[in-house]
Amino acid sequence: MSDIRVRFAPSPTGHLHIGSARTALFNWLFARSQGGKFILRIEDTDRERSTDQYIDGILEGMRWMGLDWDEGPFRQTERIDLHKKHIEDLIKAGDAYYCYCSPEELDAHRKQAMKDGKPMRYNRKCRELSNLAEPAEPVEGVAPVVRFAMPLAGHIVIDDMIKGKVTFNNEELDDLIIARSDGTPTYNLVVVADDVDMGITHVIRGEDHLNNTPKQAHIYKAIASEPPRFAHQSLILGPDKGKMSKRHGATSVLDYRDQGYLPSALVNYLIRLGWSHGDQEVFTTEELIKYFSMENVGTSPSIYDKDKLQWLNAEHIKMTPPEVMLRHLTPYLASEGTVDEGWAPDAEWFASALATLVERAKDLNELASSMRYYILETVEFDQKAKAKFLKPETKELFEEAVKELEGIEDFTAANIEESFKGICERREIGLGKLAQPVRVALTGGTASPGIFDVIEIVGRERVLLRLNKAIEACGSSE
Numbered sequence: 029m030s031d032i033r034v035r036f037a038p039s040p041t042g043h044l045h046i047g048s049a050r051t052a053l054f055n056w057l058f059a060r061s062q063g064g065k066f067i068l069r070i071e072d073t074d075r076e077r078s079t080d081q082y083i084d085g086i087l088e089g090m091r092w093m094g095l096d097w098d099e100g101p102f103r104q105t106e107r108i109d110l111h112k113k114h115i116e117d118l119i120k121a122g123d124a125y126y127c128y129c130s131p132e133e134l135d136a137h138r139k140q141a142m143k144d145g146k147p148m149r150y151n152r153k154c155r156e157l158s159n160l161a162e163p164a165e166p167v168e169g170v171a172p173v174v175r176f177a178m179p180l181a182g183h184i185v186i187d188d189m190i191k192g193k194v195t196f197n198n199e200e201l202d203d204l205i206i207a208r209s210d211g212t213p214t215y216n217l218v219v220v221a222d223d224v225d226m227g228i229t230h231v232i233r234g235e236d237h238l239n240n241t242p243k244q245a246h247i248y249k250a251i252a253s254e255p256p257r258f259a260h261q262s263l264i265l266g267p268d269k270g271k272m273s274k275r276h277g278a279t280s281v282l283d284y285r286d287q288g289y290l291p292s293a294l295v296n297y298l299i300r301l302g303w304s305h306g307d308q309e310v311f312t313t314e315e316l317i318k319y320f321s322m323e324n325v326g327t328s329p330s331i332y333d334k335d336k337l338q339w340l341n342a343e344h345i346k347m348t349p350p351e352v353m354l355r356h357l358t359p360y361l362a363s364e365g366t367v368d369e370g371w372a373p374d375a376e377w378f379a380s381a382l383a384t385l386v387e388r389a390k391d392l393n394e395l396a397s398s399m400r401y402y403i404l405e406t407v408e409f410d411q412k413a414k415a416k417f418l419k420p421e422t423k424e425l426f427e428e429a430v431k432e433l434e435g436i437e438d439f440t441a442a443n444i445e446e447s448f449k450g451i452c453e454r455r456e457i458g459l460g461k462l463a464q465p466v467r468v469a470l471t472g473g474t475a476s477p478g479i480f481d482v483i484e485i486v487g488r489e490r491v492l493l494r495l496n497k498a499i500e501a502c503g504s505s506e
């Protein structure tokens with residue numbers, strides 16, 4: 029155990045974007061690898077754009093990825109009294125002040141600044157009036173905003189764990205509004221207040237927040253004594269170096285689930301966008317927890333590469349233990365109506381069925397559809413395959429196969445192979461002449477894993493049932 033406390037703080041104004049999921053993952057891994065705590069905080073202060081549906085989607089995406097949290101989910105809107113208390117304290121301490129400037133006044137000032145080619149910052153009129161000791165004289169009929177009093181000179185250095193030391197001139201920082209005229213706190217205040225109250229020690233987030241950091245760091249200093257450590261990750265870009273968007277591929281984590289990705293493959297992919305461990309590419313989540321460290325997070329932009337993600341998915345499909353695969357595959361099988369949600373096949377049978385399919389499956393949708401013929405009672409014939417392989421002259425061959433298969437004592441792939449070879453020798457035909465029609469009879473199509481494995485896994489009873497149906501489908505030569 030350590031005293032490390034990190035948080036993932038999504039705004040529920042959209043689905044869980046893979047960029048945010050990567051931020052969540054870096055925080056989670058940092059906590060898990062250091063024995064720290066991972067806190068989930070929903071930043072829902074933008075009430076118009078935040079919805080419960082988006083919150084549910086974010087939680088679902090995180091659960092699917094295996095990013096479990098130790099505390100929360102906290103909702104920022106439920107903590108507003110705490111935020112207001114911080115604002116009052118800041119005013120009392122002289123670190124914030126009421127501003128009565130009207131929107132018209134501010135607008136005129138902005139326009140003038142633009143004309144003069146000066147930065148469009150607040151001119152600090154009310155700050156000077158209040159002199160930081162007393163609030164400015166209330167102006168009748170005007171509901172004031174509250175502004176944070178930024179230091180007027182000097183600079184601040186953010187010692188970023190990923191980017192190194194980044195220096196900002198205080199002069200360039202605006203006296204930002206921390207409470208609107210209706211009293212509601214604003215983003216930069218709320219983030220800091222919650223981080224302080226939740227004892228956050230490290231803030232790991234996307235570099236799109238880097239410009240907020242010096243302002244927030246001053247607010248941290250005013251509220252608490254020291255800001256947390258910061259780590260700003262480079263963003264995920266599309267192959268054209270533009271911001272990752274739907275043009276480049278799915279952006280929602282749950283879309284990746286629906287497309288048949290294993291969560292461990294997406295986790296592996298996202299962590300390698302920015303972090304490395306020697307030249308290893310494929311990691312189990314346990315290995316990531318063991319090896320992860322902030323020192324090996326790079327600064328270069330991360331380019332989305334769908335081929336690599338697909339390759340990792342295929343690798344993870346091959347290496348995931350059957351009992352874990354069962355859990356992930358069942359929803360795909362259930363959504364096609366092949367099994368119900370509580371499906372509990374014999375573990376040994378499932379493992380051997382899976383073993384025949386994993387080498388060729390690119391994703392879980394494909395795997396589920398291949399698995400169908402191992403599970404269902406009967407199969408539908410592909411019409412082309414039927415026309416080519418289920419012909420009147422095949423009937424006799426099937427009848428002989430039925431007889432042979434009925435007679436095998438121990439129904440194993442090896443024994444089945446031996447008996448099929450016997451049939452072919454007697455008839456002086458190549459094995460393919462028997463195997464291919466049998467494949468169509470048992471799987472409905474012409475591509476499948478090795479036919480003897482298929483026969484063993486489908487099991488004698490259903491094999492005989494399907495061969496007899498195929499005999500019917502062969503029709504007669506008259």
Ligand code: GLU
Pocket residue numbers: 037038039071219231232233237
């Ligand atoms: N709510 C912010 C976002 O979704 C995150 C703020 C932070 O991490 O400090 O971008």
